[in-house]
Amino acid sequence: MDIYVALAVSIAVGTFSYTASFQGKLNRQNKRMEQLEKRMNQLEGE
Secondary structure, three states: OHHHHHHHHHHHHHHHHHHHHHHHHHHHHHHHHHHHHHHHHHHHHO
16 A cells, blocks of 8 residues: 555656646746847837
């Protein structure tokens, strides 16, 4: 029984860390997109 509990916990932790790193990548991409949009707007404004 303890083996199954340990397995479930390790899977949950692995999934959580994977999701967190994936979320971090998305946030970085969103920031990059925002910077690109700002640059495009500046170029259009000139």
